Amino acid sequence: MAVYPECRKKAQAEVDQVIGHSRLPEFGDQASAPYLAAILKETLRWFPVILLDNLLLNSTLSALPHATIADDVYEGYRIQVGSIGIPNSWKILHDSESYAHPYMFRPKRFIPEENGGVAEHDPTIGSFGYGRRICAGKNLVAASVWVSIATTFSAFDWSDPVDESGQTIDHIRAVQPSSSIGSL
Numbered sequence: 001m002a003v004y005p006e007c008r009k010k011a012q013a014e015v016d017q018v019i020g021h022s023r024l025p026e027f028g029d030q031a032s033a034p035y036l037a038a039i040l041k042e043t044l045r046w047f048p049v050i051l052l053d054n055l056l057l058n059s060t061l062s063a064l065p066h067a068t069i070a071d072d073v074y075e076g077y078r079i080q081v082g083s084i085g086i087p088n089s090w091k092i093l094h095d096s097e098s099y100a101h102p103y104m105f106r107p108k109r110f111i112p113e114e115n116g117g118v119a120e121h122d123p124t125i126g127s128f129g130y131g132r133r134i135c136a137g138k139n140l141v142a143a144s145v146w147v148s149i150a151t152t153f154s155a156f157d158w159s160d161p162v163d164e165s166g167q168t169i170d171h172i173r174a175v176q177p178s179s180s181i182g183s184l
């Protein structure tokens with residue numbers, strides 16, 4: 001929110017309008033706050049928190065390994081039973097064919113009316129994993145992160161970061177992720 005003040009201002013305006021100043025957000029407010037829902041999705045997409053260094057392959061950001069339980073054929077490739085596949089979630093969530101300006105934090109990509117009439121791909125698949133082993137906590141996460149975001153906007157006024165002398169610090173847009181499990 002420090003890096004993208006325009007998003008912060010839109011979120012704050014939505015919370016002021018939907019929730020007001022006399023109470024805290026409730027889960028029942030979710031349907032009336034599309035921008036907060038979009039911030040949640042974009043947060044999960046932009047820098048997904050569960051991306052693991054694949055130490056064996058010394059590769060880039062990926063995801064948890066899965067194994068095939070039967071022989072299979074996918075797009076002409078024969079995949080033997082027991083083969084290990086490691087999804088490249090970073091690529092999936094930053095594919096420019098799915099997401100315009102994928103390295104930018106743009107919640108509006110998930111709001112059709114603000115995105116040329118089309119919402120971009122829901123990042124639930126990818127940020128929470130795949131298939132039968134998809135994150136068992138995803139609904140709990142979606143609810144608790146949503147209420148944290150909403151409550152933070154409801155309880156605090158946000159402003160630009162300032163230095164010791166009160167001067168606004170330039171926003172740093174080139175945020176760099178680091179990877180590995182448990183060393184955030």
Ligand code: HEM
Nearest residue numbers: 049050064127128129130132133134135136137138140141
């Ligand atoms: C932002 C927070 C979270 C993210 C991004 C996340 C993401 C993930 C991912 C990517 C996987 C691997 C899925 C796969 O193998 O394809 C996973 C697995 C799992 N997650 Fe989460 N998770 C989060 C929080 C939680 C929470 C809060 C819980 C429990 C309350 C939870 C419970 C689990 C469980 C039990 C699995 C293993 C599922 C299985 O292997 O069958 N997660 N999660």
